[in-house]
Amino acid sequence: MVVPSGESLPHLRWSDTPAVSQPVLLVAFGGWNDAGDAASTAIDYLIDEWDTNEFADIDPEEFFDFTATRPEVRIDLGGTRQIEWPSNAFHAGRVPNTDIDVVLMSGIEPQLKWRTFCEHVIGVAKAVDARLIVTLGALLAEVPHSRPVSVFGTAYDEATVDALDVLPSRYEGPTGITGVLHGACREAGIRSAALWAAVPTYVPNATSPKAALALIQRTAKLIGTEIEATELKFATDSYEHQVSQLVAEDDETTDYVAQLEKRFDEEPDSFTDGASLVDEVERFLRDQD
Template sequence: MQYLKLDSLPELRAPVFICAFAGWNDAASAATNAARFIVRRFGARKFGAFDPEPFFDFREVRPHVQVTVRGEREITWPPNDVHFARNPTGPHDVVVFTGTEPNLKWRTFASELVELAQAARADLVVTLGALLADVPHTRPVRVTGSSLDPAAAERLGLQPSRYEGPTGIVGVLHTALRDAGLPGATLWANVPHYLTSSQNPGATAALLRRVSALLEVEFDLSEMDAAAQRFVAEVEGALRANPEAQEYVRRLEATYEEAAAEAPQLPRGEDLVLDIERFLREQREGRGEG
């Protein structure tokens, strides 16, 4: 790894590698907020970071200047950090990458993350994302998932990705994982396209519930759920002054219900755990591990 500088590579138990990028892949900051929650929840320790110089146009992603407690000016560069944590209650330790979608050298950036996943002997790489969609804020946040690996998609109960069009670093990373023979899956929260300037705690909570099932860890999401309820109430209050917007949301609700009745969804959390555990166990057995 040329650009990803590691303090040391910890010994981990069958780690799940979770990645989230701010930017195009992160509507309402739902994915990066979920990844940061995981870091805090586990008390994860930073053990590496990317050199930002080769990957960012600093006119687009500008560094910040701050004044330290000693009164000195200090520049903070765009962070792209990796953390690890032991999982005391589940079979999988955790590696978490949190960062910003780079401006340059996407293939190189993805290759470095793939090398890290290989070196850590990750059983599964999971990217978190969030997209703007034609969904109402009044319904449970839909989480969709896919995999480029047909075997992983089948075993995890996910749909093979059929998306065509512009992609972000997440798409490039999953292509690199597939080419390297590493299993990967991606989970995306669908957030209302008409609420683009606000963080969406409900979308973050929806992603975390999927991850908690995967890791067999109970996350306390009570504060986030309360924030989600306040968020919905605030939006409802704003809509009361706009009958046209209210009618638009009602149409979205009807479309949502029709799609929910027709489209395949992710399996229930407990079923997802069983499917993922079976898949990860087969991965370890295939490598000759007990």
């Protein structure tokens, strides 16, 4: 593995040299592309579940407006105050009981210098010889919390579409950091795909372990493995119960959810059809502008 020089990628900080061979690079950013914190919850779960080790991060100084994304003060066990800055870190490991190497990037969408930021992500991908980059995201959609989560994938070239059995991306309009990263992947000649999960519009601020679980299961399938994610399954049961209780407290919301459930049961294809879900993502991205 060739670690990029500090001159070419001055904001990339290496703490270790990962022992991986042609890994899949999985990426999730909190913020604009992360309804219900589903993508960031999924990637953080995989970082722990697959027993990965952090080997690099991107210095936030050049990429964040700290009046918008503020650092936080923490007090450690010894009583010492420490400042935690916005983090975009890379972890490496191997999926247990397989020969599949992975690199996982967990981060926050930066406010500044997106092209330079993505150059640093691509620099890591090249250094570890990543064979594929997959971004995870979540959107708000008219879906019921009580039914299976809809997850679909898109890719940006025909070969990847065919190889991964995902849909071609035809989106035009405002984009987040993941869209810019996929553009950088194309320029660098690295295959990339995106996975999206749908989160109910009527619980926009609640963390959705259910959507996170669906993303994890679809990710595992895409890279050729399986995962139990028992803790997230328990969290999903609790999430469904709590949301159902909240819905029951408001007659208008109860009627709305009942309509969504009826539509799901009578027209399941309208929720699972890839083309329809792509349309949902495109509307979501445009509405965020």
